[in-house]
Amino acid sequence: MSALGKIFCVITGGSRGLGRSLAIAISRVVSDGSTIILTARSTEALSETSKMVAETNANVTVKSVVADLGNLSAFEVMCTDILDGVDAKDYAQAILIHNAASHMGMTKFKGSEIDDPNAVSNYCNMHFSSTVCLTSKFISAFKGTRRVVVNVSSAAAVNPTPTRSLYCSMKAARVMFLRVMAAEDPDIRLLNYDPGLMKTDLLVNGIADSFNPEFWEGKIDEFDKKGLVVSADTSAEKLILALKMDKYENGSTVSVGDQIIPKI
Numbered sequence: 001m002s003a004l005g006k007i008f009c010v011i012t013g014g015s016r017g018l019g020r021s022l023a024i025a026i027s028r029v030v031s032d033g034s035t036i037i038l039t040a041r042s043t044e045a046l047s048e049t050s051k052m053v054a055e056t057n058a059n060v061t062v063k064s065v066v067a068d069l070g071n072l073s074a075f076e077v078m079c080t081d082i083l084d085g086v087d088a089k090d091y092a093q094a095i096l097i098h099n100a101a102s103h104m105g106m107t108k109f110k111g112s113e114i115d116d117p118n119a120v121s122n123y124c125n126m127h128f129s130s131t132v133c134l135t136s137k138f139i140s141a142f143k144g145t146r147r148v149v150v151n152v153s154s155a156a157a158v159n160p161t162p163t164r165s166l167y168c169s170m171k172a173a174r175v176m177f178l179r180v181m182a183a184e185d186p187d188i189r190l191l192n193y194d195p196g197l198m199k200t201d202l203l204v205n206g207i208a209d210s211f212n213p214e215f216w217e218g219k220i221d222e223f224d225k226k227g228l229v230v231s232a233d234t235s236a237e238k239l240i241l242a243l244k245m246d247k248y249e250n251g252s253t254v255s256v257g258d259q260i261i262p263k264i
């Protein structure tokens with residue numbers, strides 16, 4: 001049996017960046033018959049990830065669900081598509097990875113300038129409401145199976161970062177949500193994972209679009225020189241290591257550089 005066994009795994013934001021790296025890396029460490037579900041909005045980019053997963057492990061079923069996590073009117077359909085025909089008894093464990101994120105144009109504003117309740121509501125729907133409710137659907141579909149929920153978090157959950165008022169707030173809210181779940185449902189394995197700084201679209205575009213790109217000028221290169229920037233592939237491997245070792249305190253946050261995960 002491979003390290004994670006026969007799993008049913010959902011990765012939101014599976015079309016690029018960390019989500020793509022995770023899908024490929026996970027497919028290397030699962031048993032035949034595992035299923036990986038990828039969600040995102042881009043059909044083409046999801047197909048590309050699916051192709052890469054199939055090339056990595058032909059014995060894994062990979063399925064794409066095209067959906068906007070912020071569109072709550074399509075939420076039920078998305079959940080039905082994700083869990084369509086699933087039989088919990090077929091899997092040794094079920095893993096849900098909340099990975100998708102987007103700045104949704106909000107880095108243009110300081111916190112004190114955000115005055116559009118619809119924009120805030122959309123942001124919360126995409127980053128929080130969908131996380132809470134997809135978790136619930138997933139947990140109830142896999143009663144009796146080992147269940148693992150990962151929130152891809154960020155240092156932004158604890159560090160107030162200019163240009164990131166909503167982003168930091170949502171990341172903090174999601175961490176607390178998993179911590180409360182850990183107190184309520186100790187039989188569910190819950191992990192907040194800070195993947196570290198990665199030069200993905202989220203980081204690069206988030207800086208370019210922000211109201212003060214000068215705040216960031218040179219910072220990423222400086223962090224890179226200090227070895228604080230990681231590739232999405234390396235970060236994905238480290239999350240998988242944390243899941244395989246299964247030593248984390250339930251509901252806690254593990255960061256890419258933490259000692260709990262040995263250097264790879």
Ligand SMILES: NC(=O)c1ccc[n+]([C@@H]2O[C@H](COP(=O)([O-])OP(=O)(O)OC[C@H]3O[C@@H](n4cnc5c(N)ncnc54)[C@H](OP(=O)(O)O)[C@@H]3O)[C@@H](O)[C@H]2O)c1
Pocket residue numbers: 012013014015016017018019039040041042043045067068069070098099100101102126152153154155194195196197198199200201202203232
């Ligand atoms: N990059 C960093 O430095 C960094 C640092 C700390 C934490 N993180 C966290 O790491 C995770 C992955 O980010 P990344 O850096 O890999 O970003 P990325 O390359 O920009 O990928 C973001 C993913 O989320 C999906 N997504 C965005 N908006 C969506 C929506 N409305 N509905 C459904 N899917 C949506 C995107 O797909 P579509 O556009 O196709 O929908 C894409 O697959 C995020 O949770 C992020 O907060 C990143």
